[in-house]
Amino acid sequence: MEQACDRGGRGSRRPNGSENGGGELSAPRLRVDTPERAGLDPEELQHLVREFHALTTGERPWAPGAVLVAGRGPVIAVQEASGWAVRYASYDPEADAGVELPPEARVPVRVDTPFDLASLTKLFTAVAAVQQIERGTLGIDARVGAYLPEFTAAVTHGITVRELLTHTSGLRPELPLYDCDDDAGRLDLLRAEPPIGVPGTYTYSDLNPLLLQHVLERITGRRLDVLVRDGITRPLGMTSTRFGPCPQAAATEDQRRPWAKADRGMLRGVVHDENAWALGGVAGHAGLFSTARDLAIFCRALLAGGAYGPARILGPDFVELLLTPPGLGFAIDQKWFMGELAGRGAAGHTGFTGTSLVLDPSTDTFVVLLANTVHPRRRPPDNTPRANTATRLARAVRGT
Template identity: 80%
Template sequence: MPSLAESGGREGSGQLSAPRLRPGTPERAGLDPDELAHLVREFHRLTDGDRPWAAGAVLVAGRGPVIAVEEAAGWAVRYAAYDEATGTGVQLPRRDRVPMTAHTAFDLASLTKLFTSVAAVQQLERGTLGIDARVGAYLPDFTAAAEYGITVRHLLTHTSGLRPELPLYDCPDDRARRALLRAEEPVTAPGGAYGYSDLNMLLLQHVLERLTRRPLDVLVRDGITRPLGMTATGFGPCPDAAATEDQRRPWAKADRGMLRGEVHDENAWALGGVAGHAGLFSTAGDLAVFCRTLLAGGSYGTARILGPDYVELLLSPPGLGFALDQPWFMGDLAGHGAAGHTGFTGTSLVLDPSTDTFLVLLANTVHPRRGPADNGPRAAAATRLARAVRGVSGAGA
């Protein structure tokens, strides 16, 4: 087992401790209480009705070290199945449903990419990984990546030219999956246009594991979640998590039935549940700690997972793993360096260094079946938080 310093996390490094999160009032957080009241009302409407935006959701928002909003709504488990004939979910009797709580864990889906990115930047800080080093230097057996000169920077910025995904879930075994990934050639020239791809984080996972000789779940645990006290965060299974999808073809890529506590992403499932692009489970409270750590320059309490310069590198344009200033889910928080990500299952987080605010909105929008993404509620919630900052600032606070 590596020490915290070896894996990236550090404790007792001689610096002043960073304040830990604590619950408080909007006023103590420096936020407009009226705007936050609107935010809470709008949040609870998201799970109302026969066809809600999500079966259930959890919201945590704050500024500085103060959590000003922590709310849960709806159901962690509402449906037994999806009925193709009616196009609706088969609802469980109320007595058999599982209510959502503020401590419910969620399948994070692509929010996992943020943790893989932090694990990579930890290796940059240690000097064991070069951001412009070629992937082939670490993975010479990944012949296509080596031939086309794909670099670590290309993976972290989604400019590798690789297509969005591969059907690893259709491969008969791990050897076939690995062979498919090794041979995958970019469809556009590396270093060119942005092209979001799960394959970037899968290759980055292989780089990190080859470099450190430790699996990704250990790197994330020892370098990020354990030093930060994020005890509810880890790769699955997670039996008490919010349910996701009645996963069946043709709308899904595998026939697995109603999922709860097993990773939703089909490729992550095929890879055993630990993947660079998906597989983590967590709670809104734990993710608030993650956001606060980055807003505080990489420290939380007495723990430090990154130095301030490397947090700045992580969150500077174009962003390493993080999306920057995207109004489609960040609303009016976007525009001054806000960073975050969304996940296919209905998860999202935003942190805004310019206002020292954070917003975590977790929902099981794919329960009982996936559909077209509606990011309007995410953007609206972020806009309410931005207005809460302006409302106080406008009053001269």
Template identity: 80%
Template sequence: MPSLAGLRGRGGRSGQLSVPRLRVDAPERAGLDPEQMALLARGVRGLTAGERPWAAGTVVVAGRGPVIAVREAAGWAVRYAGYDPETDRGVELPPAERVPMTVDTPFDLASLTKLFTSVAAVQQIERGTLGMDARVGAYLPEFRGAAEHGVTVRHLLTHTSGLPAELPLYDCADNAERLALLRDRGPVAAPGERHLYSDVNMLLLQRLLERLTGRTLDVLFHTGITRPLGMDSTGFGPCPGAAATEDQRRPWAKADRGMLRGVVHDENAWALGGVAGHAGLFSTGSDLAVFCRALLAGGAYGPARILGSDFVELLLAAPGLGFAVDQPWFMGELAGHGAAGHTGFTGTSLVLDPATGTFLILLANTVHPRRRPPDSTPRRDAATRLARAVRPT
């Protein structure tokens, strides 16, 4: 990983050449094998077939460099009115009342939100206003659980803080009780000892960024990432036209909210008002392709630059800051040479591969009509198809 001393002050936002914007074109124009890309698209379409499909609906966007070689939708954004636990089946809507999936359908991104929180943090590191190895307690002294154990910004970004995976904020009586729980809960493992994936890391990072900048997280995302990149379909909810998620009820869920569409699925993000560092963002496949393209192009898209290229390298280099790196279980054969990405509980995933310049966004409402044990085999298979499509340049 590059040192911060060698990075600070480099890769600024002025005097840069414009990066070509994305365009839809034939796979061959991107150095991708058309047969493999056709198999990728066919495989994703098949995920919505049958009585118990992998997902009610899917959107896939894949390409290389400035070329989107596959951009397709299949199935339904809304297929079910609810879930019947007695038959263990979704209650089908009449065909006339279902909502078809389109390539422009927004999705609840779930944990893909963490990638944007990480970019927002690295932007502050680039500016010199945030220290990577500074202690959280230096910014949030009242957060005793993290402060007393020496948790650092790096620990939060790399999921090595030792903080628990989640906290039952959804069961708290009010925001004061939620804040107290976040403030007081300490690590369950020694910071730096091991990787322990945790939503709490990003919730603390959210509060740190908000304290540091005086801006809420939604404003930081808009001004620092989505507006410069022209990602007009990306933001926190409500998002009325989004793909439906879950008939959220106990005992399979943690709250009783009924069928959800256009409001955040994650119970903790919901309890926090819908804007959270770990979940809550909505976006489309096309917007996420822009996000991938900007990172693959060293932090720039068109005339805009959201990060210097060295700081993109810092973000994506193993072990990754917020991003998972080289994880075959969802990256397939793209893993192994520095591919980075993430998955989301609602069925979303994103992979970008700096070694080949390729990107893959697979969005699906796999929790519609209710959550079930996760299965990333389709993500892995789609990524492998993309890896096998790459031709030498």
């Protein structure tokens, strides 16, 4: 199997570097098997697969390419790829259409094709933070200013780590860091940015995981990409998950103004998010690339209380902390993309490039849908396919 984004071998170590010992049994690894073995209704899953393949067909498909992995317990019951990882050479604004590559130059999607995860990166930042909370090196209700005294706005307004993890800091959704010419200017903007909303009130913001990244890097002395690799992806054997560049990833956008915030041309293998790009590709809110199978492992580990195979990345109590409403980094019961899986404690997230994952502890199910909906140009998001996919999985559980 192609490992386009491999950055190291497998491991089985705890976040603190110790082996998963103490007599603890290994958690089951994922395997591909029948819907019946997964405890899922095969007819509902057949509907799910047909609807999935329809997402990449037609002149204006929902996405040029997509990969779907879904299952229950340790069983992957659906693993499908459809469409094109690279279909367009550019975007033609006059025709409002993509300029298609000749068939021989297009790149088909495979089940192991990496995608730009966009905001799914936030989930890994959240897990890295909860790992530090578990160690006792980070206080969930500690003030950010206690770790970053030079972040004057956070100090003045008493922003806490919990507020960053729950998007209740009052910080605006984003800052135009991509317009700064140097790292010092970008850092000055972050340090001086005050809340514009009422603290304690939910306002989704990329600035929250960006500040959290600085906290984590300060208290550990390690970069976020190293924390994610050593604490999450390497122990779990997620060998195709890494921060970019990732040359074999599905293409994203022909990024040009005025529809984008920078003039970068057709993007493939480099982060789509303009702020993450300006920050060098490693950011708390965006920058990771991964495959659907790797993300299924991530979901399985959380559903199993933080363990996968011989590795444990979190203790069960801290997984519960992560996934208890309102969720630390994870969205909980968001019906607009979770469909009928919502309402039971399902957790997940979406990414601007067309990515999403949902895991439902109440039914032990997970679904990962990766797509390049912004290829060749971003458009208003249509979350109906995400919600429909989750609903089909929920009905497959009920139909058994």
